[in-house]
Amino acid sequence: MIMSKSRDGLEKIIVAKPGGFCAGVERAVRTVDLLIEKYGPPLYVRHHIVHNDHVVKRFEKRGVIFVEDLNLVPDGARVVFSAHGSPPSLYELARKRHLQVIDATCPLVTKVHSEAKRFAADGYFIFYVGHKNHPETIGVLEEVVPTQVVLLETIADVWKIQPLQQEKLVVLNQTTLSVDDTKEIIEVLKDRFPNLIMPTGRDICYATQNRQDAVKALAKVVDLVLVVGSPTSSNSNRLKEVAEKQGVKAYLVNNKREIDTTWLKGVRVVGVTSGASVPDELVTALVESFTRVGVEVEELKLVDESRIHFMLPKEL
Incomplete structure (x- = not known):
């Protein structure tokens, strides 16, 4: 993607906050990071630890092996269960095969x-x-x-x-x-x-709620919304849908390279948001691709999630 302010007529981008890692994703990613540091590769993870292509590829380069079939994990090996939760049958299979399970399921x-x-x-x-x-x-x-x-x-x-x-x-x-x-x-x-x-307390997670609320606010002041996230990410896809239901065009991109400049024709203000499994550096890189050509940047901040953290698995 080659950005041109003069050609595209862009004046401003507005970045919705909060965005990026939620506490559950942060916990899961930190879990894999610490296990690799402590034990070295290979480390097995059942299913992608989070639904983000960048995160998965980064871990694969460090020796993490992602599997869907638990039978591909050697007997007695260490295996992390992903943030999305796992069915009881997998815990039972792991027990029978004496696997060392570290559960990264979001609380x-x-x-x-x-x-x-x-x-x-x-x-x-x-x-x-x-x-x-x-x-x-x-x-x-x-x-x-x-x-x-x-x-x-x-x-x-x-x-x-x-x-x-x-x-x-x-x-x-x-x-x-x-x-x-x-x-x-x-x-x-x-x-x-x-x-x-309905049970006491809601089941829609705080990060999902906050990001969707931010997109609704964003849609009122922009011409187009870019959602940074992977196609496999449920919450990222929902952000795109929320923007579209507000009457604003929206596109889901893994990173800045996936932006098609034809989307920006006639667009003065672009909104940027990101799914709960998206690393901050991907959003930063996308924003910088605009600022390098002189596009103004603003933040739209609804709530502060910086103090929300979950305890790591007991094995750590």
Whole structure:
């Protein structure tokens, strides 16, 4: 990408804050960093530690081996479980193969796993709002027998549910969904099932909420939004969708090199945000590609997340 202020007519970029690593991603990435420093390579990680191509490639260069099939990990080896959470069957397989598991699951995801187990044990039928093939959804659904849970991806799925005799009903959800879409699905659920309850505290994570709120504010003052994030990142994709629903064009890019300058024709103000698994250096590099040609930079800061941190796994 070669940027030209005069050619593109750009006047300003506005960077939404907060952005970049959330506390769960920071914990997971720090876990892998410390294990590599302490034990050296190879280090096995089940699934990409976070959904960001840059982070994954950086770890691969340091000797981290990412696997989907736990059987590819040698017996007795050390293996990290990713931030997205894992199904109970994987923990059992790891136990049988004497693997040394370091669990980097985000504590907010672990909370939903715990809720699913608790409500199931108390006899509740669970409505789970999430994306079918996302590892977080796969992990949570396996905590419950199939007859006690149903997956909902859209409002249409709610209307497909047959009448239930069960009186104890609860709704849980994936932590990285669109806040607005999830709210709409739950509202329809409440209309159909008035005795539905929700657990204390929300399941949408604070970082997802904050970043989506920031994009809504950003969309009011920009002509176009660039979301820095990988295509596999649920929360990054949701940021793009949120911007588009506000009536602003939005593009998802891994880094500054993926920006197509034709997007910027007729654009005076560009908004920049980033997913919760995006390293700060990628956003900084993108912003600098604008400032080098004299484009003004502003920040739009809604909340401060700098004091939010999660404890590392007990093994560290």
